[in-house]
Amino acid sequence: MSDPFSAFPRFPLAHLPTPLGEMKRLRAALGPACPPLFIKRDDCTGLAGGGNKTRKLEFLIGEAIAEGCDTIVTTGALQSNHARQTAAAANAAGLRATLVLMDMVPYEGGAYRRSGNRLLDDILGADVKIIPPGADAGAFFKQTMAEIEAGGRKAYFTPAGGSTVTGSLGYAAAYVEIADELAARGLAGARLVHASSSGGTQAGLVAGRALRPGGPAVHGINVYRLDADKMEADIGKLAATTAERLGVATPPADAIVLEHGFVGPRYGVPTPEMIEAVELVARTEGILLDPVYTGKGMAGFLSLIRRGDFAQDGALVFLHTGGMPGLFAYEGEFLRKI
Numbered sequence: 449m450s451d452p453f454s455a456f457p458r459f460p461l462a463h464l465p466t467p468l469g470e471m472k473r474l475r476a477a478l479g480p481a482c483p484p485l486f487i488k489r490d491d492c493t494g495l496a497g498g499g500n501k502t503r504k505l506e507f508l509i510g511e512a513i514a515e516g517c518d519t520i521v522t523t524g525a526l527q528s529n530h531a532r533q534t535a536a537a538a539n540a541a542g543l544r545a546t547l548v549l550m551d552m553v554p555y556e557g558g559a560y561r562r563s564g565n566r567l568l569d570d571i572l573g574a575d576v577k578i579i580p581p582g583a584d585a586g587a588f589f590k591q592t593m594a595e596i597e598a599g600g601r602k603a604y605f606t607p608a609g610g611s612t613v614t615g616s617l618g619y620a621a622a623y624v625e626i627a628d629e630l631a632a633r634g635l636a637g638a639r640l641v642h643a644s645s646s647g648g649t650q651a652g653l654v655a656g657r658a659l660r661p662g663g664p665a666v667h668g669i670n671v672y673r674l675d676a677d678k679m680e681a682d683i684g685k686l687a688a689t690t691a692e693r694l695g696v697a698t699p700p701a702d703a704i705v706l707e708h709g710f711v712g713p714r715y716g717v718p719t720p721e722m723i724e725a726v727e728l729v730a731r732t733e734g735i736l737l738d739p740v741y742t743g744k745g746m747a748g749f750l751s752l753i754r755r756g757d758f759a760q761d762g763a764l765v766f767l768h769t770g771g772m773p774g775l776f777a778y779e780g781e782f783l784r785k786i
């Protein structure tokens with residue numbers, strides 16, 4: 449069968465395939481009813497700290513280069529992993545990166561404004577612009593784009609999380625990688641669970657299932673949005689347009705499965721369940737999650753396991769989507785002794 453992804457411009461950035469490990473000690477800590485647990489290490493994609501955005505950026509940077517652009521513009525929160533990965537990807541491709549960051553998370557603890565991803569953005573040499581409080585974000589973007597063009601450069605804009613159809617192709621390709629690995633290890637019936645936010649990861653995985661119909665069911669844990677119904681509809685639309693781009697069947701409406709109780713008061717604001725999940729996985733498996741995405745995603749995963757929701761599902765695979773630099777921004781939540 450020909451490679452369905454070869455039709456799209458792609459700039460190689462990720463170390464693939466990422467490892468697929470077993471979490472025997474976490475399973476033991478969860479008791480005898482816990483199904484076999486695995487972890488797909490997309491935190492190990494290799495680009496400046498790794499994470500899920502690397503797979504999306506292979507296609508986004510590929511498209512930017514194909515369109516003759518020399519500057520990538522993106523946006524996100526001050527601790528955006530996507531922004532940090534975009535800065536690194538642009539460097540690797542010989543492009544420039546402008547990061548328009550939003551001071552949108554009501555979190556004052558730790559080193560939120562000066563460490564973690566924000567620090568790495570500066571080390572990577574990105575042009576960082578922070579939207580001033582109360583400013584009109586739309587006007588700020590327009591001005592940024594105009595400045596880039598006035599400087600004789602051509603900008604490629606990618607929204608928060610890189611969650612466009614082009615970015616989602618990265619996770620449709622990831623789905624094929626994961627489904628093939630699981631099948632080779634006799635785990636075809638496993639369920640794949642991951643943190644879902646701007647939706648490109650989930651949309652891509654769900655669209656990719658048409659290429660491997662016997663592959664794992666996809667289960668997102670919402671770590672971002674407070675409008676549950678709209679989130680499902682938006683991810684469904686993105687999955688449909690991604691499938692269309694790939695020339696495969698539109699995913700059925702019930703393919704978007706999202707669990708909603710784990711955002712806490714707001715995106716980026718720590719929860720006790722997130723802290724428990726980060727510490728438990730670190731202390732049983734030696735694997736570091738992050739406070740904003742995979743920590744809350746794992747909190748949801750653990751809660752569903754403890755509730756017995758997955759009892760009939762066979763093996764479970766947690767997709768580790770990265771974000772570890774964020775731990776340093778939230779040091780106050782984790783530091784026990786000074």
Ligand SMILES: Cc1ncc(COP(=O)(O)O)c(C=O)c1O
Nearest residue numbers: 529645646647649741769770771
């Ligand atoms: C570490 C991490 N995990 C998960 C996600 C969620 O991915 P998506 O935005 O594609 O839903 C993100 C998005 O920023 C992330 O940085």
